Amino acid sequence: MYRSHVLVCGGTGCTSSGSHQIVEALQKEIDKNGLTNEVQVVKTGCFGLCALGPIMIVYPEGSFYSMVKPEDIPEIVSEHLLKGRIVSRLLYNETVTENGIKSLNETNFYKKQHRVALRNCGVINPENIEEYIGTDGYAALGKVLTEMSPDDVIKCILDSGLRGRGGGGFPTGRKWQLAKDLVKGGQKYVCCNADEGDPGAFMDRSVLEGDPHVVLEAMAIAGYAIGASQGYIYVRAEYPIAVQRLEIAIKQAREYGLLGNNIFGTDFSFDIGLRLGAGAFVCGEETALMTSIEGNRGEPRPRPPFPAEQGLFKKPTILNNVETYANIPQIILKGADWFASMGTEKSKGTKVFALGGKINNTGLVEVPMGTTLREVIEEIGGGIPNGKKFKAAQTGGPSGGCIPAEHFDIHIDYDNLISIGSMMGSGGLIVMDEDTCMVDMAKFFLEFTVDESCGKCTPCRVGTKRMLEILEKITNGNGTLEDLDKLEKLCYYIKENALCALGQTAPNPVLSMMHFFKDEYIAHIVDKKCPAGVCKSLLSFEIIADKCKGCTLCARVCPAGAISGEVKNPHTIDKSKCVKCGACMEKCRFGAIVKK
C-alpha cells in the first residue's frame, strides 16, 4: 500500500511538453528521499486541460499542479510528498481559494463536464489491465456474455439512443442490428475507426491513450451482438503512444482470456488486430478505411452495398468510432435509461469536444448533449484571450460549418447543428475571434480538403481545387461577384455529386461562412478590403503623421526597408516595398501605425 499517488499525464499533449522527464525526475527524487515504498508514480492518460501541461495530481489531497518543470520536482517531493506541505505556487490557480484549495471538479473547467467516455482518462494507468478491471472494466462484457442475448444487447444500445460519435450520428444500435440481421451467419467483422483526422480534434487519441481497454471491451460486445469473431482497430501511425498502449492492452487482454477463444468460458471467441493507417484523412471514411485494411490504396467505394451487408473483405461489417465504443460498456452496466437520461430528445449522452483556436482553456471537455455553446466557450473554456470578441466557432472540422455569435446560445446536439448548416463531426470546436477573416478561414478548411482528397471522383478532385482557386482570387483582391456565384454553384454541385462524405461535405465551411458572413465576402470583392485585417493583399499600413514621434524604431524593424524618415520627424511607408508583415505596427509605442 502506498500512502500517496502521483498521477502524471502521459497523453500526447503533456508528453510533448515534457511529462516524460517529469516522471523520470519524480521517480529519481522519490528514490533519493527514501519514499520508494510510500509514493507511487502513475503515468495516466489525458486530463483534458492540455493548455496547462505538463499536469500532475497528488492524491489523496487532490492537489493539481500545472505547467510543472523538472526543476520544480525536488521542491514538490521534499515539501509536499515528504513534509506534507502543498507547493501552492505550482497549483492550478483556479483551484487556489482564500480558504485553501478547492477540488478540481469544482473548477470552471471541470464543473460542467460530465465524463462518460473519458471517465478513466487521467484516472487509471492505461498500461495496467488490473486498473481498468478495478473500475468495472470488462464487467459489461461479462454481463453480456453470461446474461444477455445478442438481441438484448442491440436493444439496450438502441434504447440508449447512442448515435455515432464519428460525425454522421447514425444510431449505433441500428447499425449493429443491420449487421446482425441483413446477412445471417458467416464471417463478420467489427472495426474501430481510430483514424481521427479533423484538424484540432484529439478525443479519440485521448481515449486510446488513457483507456484503451474500453475500446477492446466494447468491440468484443459488438462482436457478440452481431456474430463476429474478429475485430480490427484502424489507428493512424501518427499516434505512436495510442498504438503502443493498444498493443499492450491487446496483449494483456489475451493473457487474461478477455480476448481470444471462449471468453469467460462461453462459446464466444473474439480477437482484435491493429492496422496502422498512414495518415490519409479520407481513410476515416468507412469504405476507404476498409479498402485500406484490405491492403489497397485508401479510397472510398460506392454505396450500396453498405458495410452492414458487404464491408471489409466483402463481409458484413460494423465500423464505430472510438468515442462511440467508449460509451458502450457503461450503457450495458448502467442501463439504457441511465444513458438516455442525459442529453436532448434526439441526442443522448455526452459529447467530447476538443477546444482549440482563440480560447483560454484549450483541451478536451466532455459535456452532456444540449449544453450551450456559450457554456462551453465562456465557462468551461475560460473565454477568449485578450478580451477579444467572439466571432464564430467551427464545429465538424472541414466537413462542418460555423456557428456565429447570433447562435451563441445554441444547445449543441446533432440536429441543432445541422439545422444551422454545421454538423457535430467528431467534436473539434475551433473558436474564432474578431481578428479572424471568414474568407481566409474558409480557405483554410478548403486547403485541408483539397490536400486530403483521395483523387478518385471528379467533383472532389477537381471541384474543390477550383473552389480553392476562387477563394484565393477573392483573398488576393481579384475576385468578382461572378466568382462568388460560380463558387456557390460549385459548392452545391460538389455536395450533390461527390462520391463520399469527405467530398460531399467539403463545401460546408464555405457555404456556412458565406451564409453568415456574406458582407465580409462582398467587402473583399467590391471594396477590396479585408475587414478583419488578415488578407495581406488587401491590407495597407500607414503612419499617422500627427502621432509619429520619429523614434525610427519602425524603420529599424522593417525587414523590407520600406520605412524612411528623419529622426524626430514623421516617417512614411513606401507601399511598393511593404511586405505587410506588421512588425512596425507591433513595435510602435505611439499607436502611429495603422492597418487599413
Next chain:
Amino acid sequence: MENLNIKINGMNVVAPKGSTILEAAKIANIDIPTLCYMKDINAIGACRICMVEVKGARSLVSSCVYPIFEGMEIFTNTPKVLDSRKKTLELILSTHDRKCLSCVRSGSCELQTLCHDLKVEDEGIYDGENEKYDIDFSATHMYRDNNKCILCRRCSAVCEKVQGIGVIGANERGFKTHISSAFEQGLGDTSCVSCGQCIAVCPTGALSEKDNTDEVFKALADSSKYVIVQTAPAVRAALGEAFGYPIGTNVEGKMAAALRRLGFKQVFDTDFAADLTIMEEATEFLDRVKNGGKLPLITSCSPGWIKYCEHYFPDMTENLSSCKSPMQMFGATAKTYFAEKMGIDPKDMVVVAVMPCTAKKFEIGRDDENAAGTADVDISITTRELARMVERAGINFKDLPNEEFDAPLGISTGAAVIFGVTGGVMEAALRTAVETLTGEELKNLDFNDVRGLAGIKEATYNVAGMDIKVAVASGLNNAKELLTKVKNGEADYHFIEIMGCPGGCINGGGQPQQPASVRNFTDIREARAKALYDQDAGMTVRKSHENEAIKALYKDYFGTPGSHKAHEILHTSYVKRGLYK
C-alpha cells in the same frame, strides 16, 4: 429471374433484379452517359458523369453502380442532372490537354463525344492551375500522356484485374493524382507485357500505341525497297469498324484491296504462317509426347503472353513451344524462302505486319528473331494504324472491290483464320494432330469444347488410344490461374493454348477501340469471333496440313516439319526475365 417494377422519367419499366440503374435505363431505351464505367472491367463510380436523380435519395446517385429496387423512381434528364453532368465534364476539361485537333483519338474520343452530347459550351470555364506531365515514351509499344488522362482508371483496372499485372495505378492523391507505375518508373522499365489492353479501354488519347505508319509510308516510297505486307487473322474481323461497318463484319477482301492500293508489292496473309505454325507446333507436340519432352506444351503465338511468362512464370519458359509466332514465321519465311525464290536480297526486303496487337511491336525487336540476318519483321502496325493509313492515303475503303491475297504466302486454310480467337490455335492443332496420330480423316472438324469466350476451357480427347488433356486460357489473369494449377501439380494437361488478351486476338490491344457505350451492352468479342468461325466454316480446305502452299514450302525448302532447317528459321528461344528486369 425475378423482375422489379420501377419508374424512369415517369414511365413504368420492368427490369431484372440486380440490374443497375444504367442497365435498367437501357431497357427503357435511355442511354445514360458513362466515362469510368466499363462492364466487367471497371465499376467504381468515380467520374460522376452518370448521375441521376432518385426519389428519396439524399443526393444524386451514380447509375453505373447503383442497383435498382422495387418501386424505385428515377429521373435521368432533370435540369439538375443535366447541369451536374455538364459541370463534371467542364471540370474534367479544366485539367485536360485540349489539343483535340491533333489528337489521335479525335473522332473516336469518348470525352469529345460527351462534350458534344451534353452540350458543353465553354470548355475553359473552370480553367486553373494544372499539373504538367512528361509523356512516357519508355515502352516499345506505346506512350502514356497523362495530360490527356481523365482518371477514369479503366486502364489500371484492366491491367490489374483482367490481366493480373497491375503495373499502372494511381499515384499521389487529390488534385495531384495521376496514373503511373510504382516509383514513377517508365512503363518500359516495368514488367508490363505490352498487351495494350489499357489502350483498348482508354476513352481519350492518353494511351496510344507508338505510331509506325510514317515508316511504312517512307518504305513504300523507297524504290530500293521491296515492301510486302502480312495481315493477322483477327485484323479482318475488326478493321471494318474503323470505317463504320457493324462489329463483326469480315472485310478481308477490301483490306487486301486497300493494301494493294497503298503500294505493297505483295499482299500476303499471316494465315499462311498460321498453317505453318501448326505444322511445326503439332510436330513439336507429338515429339514431346513420344520422347518424354517437357509437358504441358504451351503455345507461343501471343507475344504478350510470352513476355508475361518470362516475367511472371520464368520457371515455365521450358514449357513454351519453341515455335516463333505466326507473324515471325511469316517474316522469316519471306526473307529466306520467298526472297531466294524472287532473287531479292533480304536486306532490301521490308516486311510490314498488320496486327491486332501492340505486343507485336515489342516482339519484332526480340533476340533470336532474325533468320536471314536481318529482323524477320521490320515494322508492325496495329489494325488502328492501318485504318489511319487508309484514311490518310484517301482510299475510299467502303467502295473498294473485294480482292484476293497474293500467292504463295497468301494461301491459307480455315484452321489458320481461327487463330484469331481464343481456342483457335488449339482447334487447328487438334485437326492436324488427330489426323496425324490416327492416320484417319476427321469427320467433324469443329472442336466445340475449346470454343467460346470462357476465360479457361478444358477438354480431354481420346486420340489413337491416348487421352490428350488440353486447356485454353485467354486473358492473363486466367492464364495465371491456370498456370498456378499446373505449377502446384493440380492439373496434368498435355497441351495448353494461352492468348494474352481476353477472347484472343479479336480483342487485341491494337484493334479499333469501341466506346464504353457500346461495350457496356455488347460483347464485341462475340461478334468478331463469329466472323472468323464463319469464314472457317465456309472454306473448303480447313486443315493446315492440307494447305498446298505449305506442302510446297516443305517440299521445296524445309524438308519436313521440325527439320534442322525449319528449326533454324522458324524457332526461337526465351529469356527468364523475372519481375524486375
